[in-house]
Amino acid sequence: MMSIREASHRVGQWLESPEPPTRLAAVRIGLAALLLIRLCRSTFIGVASQPKPLYEPISFMRAFDSMPGRTVVLAVQLVAIAGAALALAGIFVKVTLPAAWLGSVFLNGMLASMGKVVHNDVLLLLAVVPLLFAPSADVWAMRRPRAAASPKASGIYGFPVHAAMLVVAGAYFFAGLAKIALSGPSWVLSGNIRWALYASSDAQSQPNPFALFVADRPWLSVCVAAATLLLELSFPVVLFKPRLVPLFLAGALTLHTMIYMTMHLNYWPQAATVVVVLVNWPRVADRLFAASPADGSACPRCRQHPGGSDNARRAPGRRGR
Amino acid sequence: MTLSFLAIFVVCGTFGIEAWPLTGWRLFSRARTEIAVSSLIVVEDSEGKLSELPLGRLPLQFRSSRLVAAHAADWPAREREALCAEWARAADEYLGLDVSRVLVFQVTSKLWPRTDDGPTHPPVPVLAYSCRGPST
Numbered sequence: 001m002m003s004i005r006e007a008s009h010r011v012g013q014w015l016e017s018p019e020p021p022t023r024l025a026a027v028r029i030g031l032a033a034l035l036l037i038r039l040c041r042s043t044f045i046g047v048a049s050q051p052k053p054l055y056e057p058i059s060f061m062r063a064f065d066s067m068p069g070r071t072v073v074l075a076v077q078l079v080a081i082a083g084a085a086l087a088l089a090g091i092f093v094k095v096t097l098p099a100a101w102l103g104s105v106f107l108n109g110m111l112a113s114m115g116k117v118v119h120n121d122v123l124l125l126l127a128v129v130p131l132l133f134a135p136s137a138d139v140w141a142m143r144r145p146r147a148a149a150s151p152k153a154s155g156i157y158g159f160p161v162h163a164a165m166l167v168v169a170g171a172y173f174f175a176g177l178a179k180i181a182l183s184g185p186s187w188v189l190s191g192n193i194r195w196a197l198y199a200s201s202d203a204q205s206q207p208n209p210f211a212l213f214v215a216d217r218p219w220l221s222v223c224v225a226a227a228t229l230l231l232e233l234s235f236p237v238v239l240f241k242p243r244l245v246p247l248f249l250a251g252a253l254t255l256h257t258m259i260y261m262t263m264h265l266n267y268w269p270q271a272a273t274v275v276v277v278l279v280n281w282p283r284v285a286d287r288l289f290a291a292s293p294a295d296g297s298a299c300p301r302c303r304q305h306p307g308g309s310d311n312a313r314r315a316p317g318r319r320g321r
Numbered sequence: 322m323t324l325s326f327l328a329i330f331v332v333c334g335t336f337g338i339e340a341w342p343l344t345g346w347r348l349f350s351r352a353r354t355e356i357a358v359s360s361l362i363v364v365e366d367s368e369g370k371l372s373e374l375p376l377g378r379l380p381l382q383f384r385s386s387r388l389v390a391a392h393a394a395d396w397p398a399r400e401r402e403a404l405c406a407e408w409a410r411a412a413d414e415y416l417g418l419d420v421s422r423v424l425v426f427q428v429t430s431k432l433w434p435r436t437d438d439g440p441t442h443p444p445v446p447v448l449a450y451s452c453r454g455p456s457t
Contacts, residue, residue, distance in 0.1 A: 116388050
């Protein structure tokens with residue numbers, strides 16, 4: 001059996017395994033776009049200057065005596081929006097991406113200080129962390145560093161991508177682990193999902209037909225609960241079996257779509273983060289834009305490209321085989 | 322830095338530590354039962370008429386009032402009075418209601434048995450606390 005030391009050594013090796021710079025750039029572009037979209041919401045200004053008795057600060061927000069005022073919120077939001085837009089374009093990313101991230105953490109921290117921990121944007125915020133100071137603009141950027149004339153696949157580009165993948169897989173795994181730790185088998189077997197769906201439907205202005213369809217069938221509720229737990233606990237498999245990424249993506253997207261349809265809880269930022277981080281975008285681009293000739297062989301130009309088919313074949317799960 | 326972040330991420334996830342944005346990922350982790358408990362904020366006008374405070378018609382700042390109302394059951398009376406005064410002020414400013422008293426109920430619903438119209442048993446509201454509005 002593998003010792004903890006050996007396991008951590010192998011995880012370390014996987015984290016530092018090479019990826020093409022295009023893979024990291026694609027993740028930067030995707031996550032910066034998501035940050036930008038989420039930062040453009042009017043919700044932050046809407047909750048600014050909230051009456052003090054309603055303010056229930058969590059974490060770093062305890063440093064603020066009351067909900068920050070509109071002027072501060074607007075200033076932070078504008079700086080963060082500019083940061084996210086510039087990071088998306090690949091301009092001064094080691095300054096602009098941290099600015100967008102800090103602004104997002106602050107603004108979402110406000111929403112999480114209203115009586116309930118808000119998880120909608122948490123995965124997005126955490127997945128960005130490994131990219132904050134990474135060389136993510138060496139390709140696919142409007143302003144590239146001079147040193148990055150024709151970068152090759154390297155662990156420098158692989159590490160942030162794999163760390164973000166670890167965060168995504170970890171989020172689902174730990175969500176499953178918390179269910180086991182706090183509820184045990186009863187999370188699946190006790191009718192838990194039925195009661196959650198009935199309560200949610202009753203709280204909505206109109207009865208929710210999707211929620212009631214599942215809740216009215218106890219066997220289906222148990223199946224949904226079991227499938228959810230199975231998906232969450234097995235999510236780390238995607239880290240070592242890249243071929244299973246489409247399966248887990250489909251599972252995560254189905255889960256979040258069902259949650260939205262039945263409970264009207266919108267976790268699209270989390271679902272989008274999963275897609276951005278787990279999909280090998282350079283490989284997808286190769287397949288889409290450098291379509292194979294009729295005989296099925298890849299085009300020669302793709303093989304010379306840093307993000308081309310050759311590099312994409314160096315998927316973590318295939319190293320050393 | 323990233324390795325330290327990953328280590329903290331794993332520790333928070335493993336032990337359920339909340340240090341937002343780091344989290345223990347506990348959402349929906351406690352198994353529900355057929356008994357659901359929620360809060361209801363009711364305002365009483367100067368003529369003694371009771372009506373539910375329509376939170377959906379108040380600004381976003383009041384969106385989470387039901388959750389805060391539930392937490393406030395354990396607060397000191399003075400802080401609760403301040404909270405009620407804000408609800409009363411908002412009801413006056415945005416809905417034109419003259420509020421003399423705010424009542425917060427803990428509502429217990431039995432989700433089963435039920436018909437197409439909802440649970441068979443009506444929800445049972447129990448007064449958690451009440452406080453005066455600013456007009457008295």
